[in-house]
Amino acid sequence: xxxxxxxxxxxxxxxxxxxxxxxxxxxxxxxxxxxxxxxxxxxxxxxxxxxxxxxxxxxxxxxxxxxxxxxxxxxxxxxxxxxxxxxxxxxxxxxxxxxxxxxxxxxxxxxxxxxxxxxxxxxxxxxxxxxxxxxxxxxxxxxxxxxxxxxxxxxxxxxxxxxxxxxxxxxxxxxxxxxxxxxxxxxxxxxxxxxxxxxxxxxxxxxxxxxxxxxxxxxxxxxxxxxxxxxxxxxxxxxxxxxxxxxxxxxxxxxxxxxxxxxxxxxxxxxxxxxxxxxxxxxxxxxxxxxxxxxxxxxxxxxxxxxxxxxxxxxxxxxxxxxxxxxxxxxxxxxxxxx
Amino acid sequence: xxxxxxxxxxxxxxxxxxxxxxxxxxxxxxxxxxxxxxxxxxxxxxxxxxxxxxxxxxxxxxxxxxxxxxxxxxxxxxxxxxxxxxxxxxxxxxxxxxxxxxxxxxxxxxxxxxxxxxxxxxxxxxxxxxxxxxxxxxxxxxxxxxxxxxxxxxxxxxxxxxxxxxxxxxxxxxxxxxxxxxxxxxxxxxxxxxxxxxxxxxxxxxxxxxxxxxxxxxxxxxxxxxxxxxxxxxxxxxxxxxxxxxxxxxxxxxxxxxxxxxxxxxxxxxxxxxxxxxxxxxxxxxxxxxxxxxxxxxxxxxxxxxxxxxxxxxxxxxxxxxxxxxxxxxxxxxxxxxx
Numbered sequence: 041x042x043x044x045x046x047x048x049x050x051x052x053x054x055x056x057x058x059x060x061x062x063x064x065x066x067x068x069x070x071x072x073x074x075x076x077x078x079x080x081x082x083x084x085x086x087x088x089x090x091x092x093x094x095x096x097x098x099x100x101x102x103x104x105x106x107x108x109x110x111x112x113x114x115x116x117x118x119x120x121x122x123x124x125x126x127x128x129x130x131x132x133x134x135x136x137x138x139x140x141x142x143x144x145x146x147x148x149x150x151x152x153x154x155x156x157x158x159x160x161x162x163x164x165x166x167x168x169x170x171x172x173x174x175x176x177x178x179x180x181x182x183x184x185x186x187x188x189x190x191x192x193x194x195x196x197x198x199x200x201x202x203x204x205x206x207x208x209x210x211x212x213x214x215x216x217x218x219x220x221x222x223x224x225x226x227x228x229x230x231x232x233x234x235x236x237x238x239x240x241x242x243x244x245x246x247x248x249x250x251x252x253x254x255x256x257x258x259x260x261x262x263x264x265x266x267x268x269x270x271x272x273x274x275x276x277x278x279x280x281x282x283x284x285x286x287x288x289x290x291x292x293x294x295x296x297x298x299x300x301x302x303x304x305x306x307x308x309x310x311x312x313x314x315x316x317x318x319x320x321x322x323x324x325x326x327x328x329x330x331x332x333x334x335x336x337x338x339x340x341x342x343x344x345x346x347x348x349x350x351x352x353x354x355x356x357x358x359x360x361x362x363x364x365x366x367x368x369x370x371x372x373x374x375x376x377x378x379x
Numbered sequence: 380x381x382x383x384x385x386x387x388x389x390x391x392x393x394x395x396x397x398x399x400x401x402x403x404x405x406x407x408x409x410x411x412x413x414x415x416x417x418x419x420x421x422x423x424x425x426x427x428x429x430x431x432x433x434x435x436x437x438x439x440x441x442x443x444x445x446x447x448x449x450x451x452x453x454x455x456x457x458x459x460x461x462x463x464x465x466x467x468x469x470x471x472x473x474x475x476x477x478x479x480x481x482x483x484x485x486x487x488x489x490x491x492x493x494x495x496x497x498x499x500x501x502x503x504x505x506x507x508x509x510x511x512x513x514x515x516x517x518x519x520x521x522x523x524x525x526x527x528x529x530x531x532x533x534x535x536x537x538x539x540x541x542x543x544x545x546x547x548x549x550x551x552x553x554x555x556x557x558x559x560x561x562x563x564x565x566x567x568x569x570x571x572x573x574x575x576x577x578x579x580x581x582x583x584x585x586x587x588x589x590x591x592x593x594x595x596x597x598x599x600x601x602x603x604x605x606x607x608x609x610x611x612x613x614x615x616x617x618x619x620x621x622x623x624x625x626x627x628x629x630x631x632x633x634x635x636x637x638x639x640x641x642x643x644x645x646x647x648x649x650x651x652x653x654x655x656x657x658x659x660x661x662x663x664x665x666x667x668x669x670x671x672x673x674x675x676x677x678x679x680x681x682x683x684x685x686x687x688x689x690x691x692x693x694x695x696x697x698x699x700x701x702x703x704x705x706x707x708x709x710x711x712x713x714x715x716x717x718x
Contacts, residue, residue, distance in 0.1 A: 082538075084538055084541055084542060084545070085545075086541055086544070086545050087538070087541055138503055138504070138507060141480075141499065141500070141503055142499075142500040142503055142504060143500075160480065160481075160499065161480070161481040161482075161544050162541070162544060164477055164480055164481055164503055165477070165481060165537060165540045165541045165544060166537075166541065168477060168510075168533075168537040168540070169534065169537035169538060169541060171507075171510070171537075172530060172533040172534040172536070172537050173534050173537075175514055175526075175530040175533070176527075176530040176531055176533075176534050179523060179526045179527050179530050180527070182523050183523075184518060184521050184522075184523060184526075187514075187518045187523075187526060188515075188518050188519070191511060191514040191515040191518050192515055194507075194511040194514070194515075195508065195511040195512050195515050197511070198504060198505075198507040198508035198510075198511050198512075199421075199423055199426070199508060201504045201507070202423055202425055202426055202501070202504045202505065202508060203423060205425070205500050205501060205504060206423070206424075206425050
């Protein structure tokens with residue numbers, strides 16, 4: 041991305057910030073990994089195999105780490121957080137499996153998508169299993185408040201996925217509708233992870249609300265950057281082809297902005313390209329060029345940075361401490377990451 | 380079915396017993412219907428349309444009625460039961476939607492299966508929505524005990540579905556494995572509905588356990604009869620083709636019994652028929668004949684009747700009353716029904 045050309049942005053080096061996060065969060069990440077692996081042994085081999093495949097496909101464990109860090113913000117120092125934290129990774133994995141079926145995906149994080157290996161039926165059902173299992177794990181924390189936040193989140197996520205499906209191949213989607221989709225499909229779960237971390241950690245209502253806002257803005261920024269990387273990212277680093285969203289009929293903000301604000305010639309050309317049956321690699325290069333020229337990339341990244349600022353701002357209610365610094369780093373990482 | 384030829388069975392007329400159940404349960408059924416319809420209005424049209432289609436496709440509302448009757452067994456006389464009761468119908472609908480995708484079904488209850496009308500992506504996602512929504516509705520009853528039973532049930536159901544998938548096209552499935560599948564895919568939810576009815580109605584632990592056992596045996600009997608009807612039922616009454624299970628590669632008890640206990644010539648012939656690419660209508664007639672001759676239908680129905688007896692026996696802990704009589708009628712109906 042051409043971020044370095046823009047003066048208002050503090051430049052972060054994604055590799056060094058990532059390293060700093062992992063240096064500080066290493067022990068928690070190891071706890072999360074051990075806990076995840078312990079849930080992948082079931083007496084039904086297909087569940088273990090598909091579950092292990094999706095859970096070990098290179099995810100960043102962002103959602104469980106958010107929950108753990110949010111609990112630490114409120115002074116929690118025990119080890120019981122991890123069983124609740126992995127609920128968010130299991131839920132996330134369940135949505136990835138169903139997404140792969142819905143999108144008829146071929147590749148996920150450099151590997152064949154699960155549906156290409158085990159077929160849609162197995163992937164749908166193992167997704168259902170991970171989903172139910174994660175709710176059951178959360179139930180055992182004995183808190184109706186936590187379950188309310190969690191199941192509201194999954195309901196909203198399903199709504200977001202349906203909204204996205206409704207708008208597949210629709211070039212008329214506007215920014216408001218797009219934001220509604222990404223809020224539900226991505227931000228709601230990160231937001232729930234942060235809010236539940238505070239509920240678990242014994243924080244106040246105001247702290248829970250602040251954590252919820254942090255997670256929400258982080259999640260929106262995360263998806264905005266994801267959608268930008270789909271235009272501008274490096275195939276090798278991303279682990280999936282760029283231009284994926286367009287192939288799957290997803291009209292995301294860079295394109296929405298270009299269609300609304302580009303020159304009339306650019307708009308006509310974009311519409312002509314999308315009216316064709318197939319979009320070739322040259323077509324995609326041209327789309328990228330038109331979207332960039334119209335300011336769609338810059339606009340989307342600017343919006344992501346705004347949301348990152350608001351995420352960091354929401355943390356001000358918490359006293360300065362290591363967990364808060366890491367959450368700030370995570371927010372900064374989200375906008376400078378290349379994968 | 381040739382039930383009338385067997386002397387040990389009290390003969391019930393399914394139509395009159397059904398009428399008797401509906402006469403007594405009519406007002407509750409109306410409350411359930413109104414409540415279901417009120418949950419099908421969402422601001423996302425695709426969810427409403429697919430949700431309404433599957434919810435209004437002729438289901439018997441058995442699961443919500445079980446929950447309501449179980450609450451009445453413990454003396455509950457209010458109207459707040461219905462919001463919790465419909466959770467079981469929404470969950471059931473979610474599994475039907477995902478089943479249709481998994482089975483690549485063409486027909487459900489005399490109508491085109493939802494996936495043939497809206498495609499797999501919409502059906503997977505609306506299933507996810509109904510599932511999440513139902514958990515959220517249950518959360519609002521503020522009882523971790525209820526949520527534990529419910530989410531244990533959905534986890535076991537997903538396991539049952541995966542087990543069934545693993546054994547697709549497998550003629551080697553034995554009775555034990557088959558019973559494990561039907562217990563999880565069918566009995567567990569009915570059992571949870573009954574147990575949760577007692578928890579909601581304020582019954583004792585012993586009553587909750589009795590209701591759980593009633594629901595479990597009822598559910599096993601229900602599925603045994605379903606699997607028998609798939610061989611012996613009337614296409615018109617069933618609303619789907621007979622021989623469906625075989626077409627979908629499901630080896631159910633009538634066939635399992637015949638393969639284990641039929642003459643060696645019958646076994647060879649059955650295996651020869653199943654080794655072919657396609658199973659014609661004549662092949663299916665021959666399978667039905669062989670399975671019946673080997674005693675597979677009689678054995679399965681006898682087992683269903685045993686489970687119905689045990690279901691009714693479990694109710695003895697409750698004092699005689701209308702709700703108990705209706706639950707006895709439901710159990711009797713399950714084995715004599717033709718659809």
